[in-house]
Amino acid sequence: MAIGPVPWLGPLLLVSLWGSSAPASLLRRLGEHIQRFQESSGLGLSLDPGGVALPKEGWLEQQLDPFNASDRRSFLQRYWVNDQHWTSQDGPVFLHLGGEGSLGPGSVMRGHPATLAPVWGALVIGLEHRFYGLSIPAEGLDVAQLRFLSSRHALADVVSARVALSRLFNVSFSSPWLCFGGSYAGSLAAWARLKCRAAASAAFAEVERRLRAGSSAQAALRTELGACGSLGRAADQAELLGALQALVGGAVQYDGQAGAPLSVRQLCGLLLGDRDNCSSPAPYRGLRRAVQVVTHSLGQKCLSFSRAETVAQLKVTETQVAGVGDRQWLYQTCTEFGYCE
Numbered sequence: 001m002a003i004g005p006v007p008w009l010g011p012l013l014l015v016s017l018w019g020s021s022a023p024a025s026l027l028r029r030l031g032e033h034i035q036r037f038q039e040s041s042g043l044g045l046s047l048d049p050g051g052v053a054l055p056k057e058g059w060l061e062q063q064l065d066p067f068n069a070s071d072r073r074s075f076l077q078r079y080w081v082n083d084q085h086w087t088s089q090d091g092p093v094f095l096h097l098g099g100e101g102s103l104g105p106g107s108v109m110r111g112h113p114a115t116l117a118p119v120w121g122a123l124v125i126g127l128e129h130r131f132y133g134l135s136i137p138a139e140g141l142d143v144a145q146l147r148f149l150s151s152r153h154a155l156a157d158v159v160s161a162r163v164a165l166s167r168l169f170n171v172s173f174s175s176p177w178l179c180f181g182g183s184y185a186g187s188l189a190a191w192a193r194l195k196c197r198a199a200a201s202a203a204f205a206e207v208e209r210r211l212r213a214g215s216s217a218q219a220a221l222r223t224e225l226g227a228c229g230s231l232g233r234a235a236d237q238a239e240l241l242g243a244l245q246a247l248v249g250g251a252v253q254y255d256g257q258a259g260a261p262l263s264v265r266q267l268c269g270l271l272l273g274d275r276d277n278c279s280s281p282a283p284y285r286g287l288r289r290a291v292q293v294v295t296h297s298l299g300q301k302c303l304s305f306s307r308a309e310t311v312a313q314l315k316v317t318e319t320q321v322a323g324v325g326d327r328q329w330l331y332q333t334c335t336e337f338g339y340c341e
């Protein structure tokens with residue numbers, strides 16, 4: 001991963017959700033009409049006295065199927081940039097998400113993102129939705145192609161656009177990214193905020209899939225995760241998932257504390273991954289990397305997950321004056337709090 005993408009932790013602003021009772025097609029036509037009117041009248045565009053206000057148009061190469069690492073087909077996704085108000089690389093980025101229509105220069109010159117940009121010194125970027133406007137894959141709109149059109153795909157585009165645009169504009173790691181959108185795109189903006197959780201869940205789903213896929217997949221998983229022993233037994237598999245869960249939980253619980261091997265930001269960066277490197281699904285690859293970082297930082301040679309070892313440790317009644325009292329804590333959680341794990 002070249003830049004270590006920052007997770008979607010910035011505050012989110014979700015604007016202009018139309019009443020759901022309005023007929024959908026009317027809503028679309030209305031949006032189209034307003035956009036055309038504004039664009040043809042040049043409202044807000046080229047009015048800068050210096051004559052340099054026109055936003056910049058750019059293209060990002062996006063993966064047609066971001067969920068299939070071996071499918072290397074791509075398409076060009078259009079974006080618009082208004083950097084007039086962006087005075088510092090640490091400033092926020094307002095990402096205006098396109099919905100079910102083309103996205104013009106007005107997306108970064110008018111509306112809430114552009115209005116708020118001067119106050120916040122924000123970089124405003126408009127991202128056209130795949131399969132609309134000029135962001136249509138070369139193979140066209142056949143039904144066979146339309147299976148690459150979904151909100152899931154659109155959100156994957158948002159994540160990879162964020163990585164690519166951060167790099168392109170040298171946006172600081174600490175800059176918050178805020179998604180804006182109206183109607184369908186408003187929902188996308190809200191879902192984009194959940195994306196990091198989705199990446200964690202995808203990584204675990206991939207581990208579980210490999211655990212279920214038979215002994216050779218388990219052996220590969222063991223090597224990839226640097227696990228200490230074989231993964232044949234169900235009890236050990238449960239321990240392994242518990243250890244991975246603790247890794248994620250630990251990043252949250254000890255976020256930013258001295259000595260914590262991974263912050264939430266770093267973990268999410270790993271899970272969201274670098275799409276340029278498609279040898280395996282990004283979230284799973286990120287989780288593997290996170291395991292390496294944590295085991296290395298704990299001074300362990302491998303990731304320990306044996307149920308037998310855990311039970312043996314819990315049976316020890318000799319007192320220990322330092323460290324975590326696992327046996328006592330298990331007793332207390334079982335007798336007092338009820339969250340037996």
Ligand SMILES: *[C@@H]1O[C@H](CO)[C@@H](O)[C@H](O)[C@H]1NC(C)=O
Nearest residue numbers: 065067068069070071072073
């Ligand atoms: C993934 O892409 C490869 C290469 O294009 C293709 O052969 C395979 O069928 C695809 N898998 C899925 C699930 O679409």
Ligand SMILES: *[C@@H]1O[C@H](CO)[C@@H](O)[C@H](O)[C@H]1NC(C)=O
Nearest residue numbers: 088089090169170171172173
């Ligand atoms: C990117 O920004 C950093 C400061 O945030 C600066 O040190 C660096 O030179 C910039 N790089 C480019 C290529 O503009």
Ligand SMILES: *[C@@H]1O[C@H](CO)[C@@H](O)[C@H](O)[C@H]1NC(C)=O
Nearest residue numbers: 001002274276277278279285
């Ligand atoms: C891609 O990932 C592999 C395995 O994690 C790594 O060895 C390789 O250096 C990466 N390539 C790039 C271009 O980052």
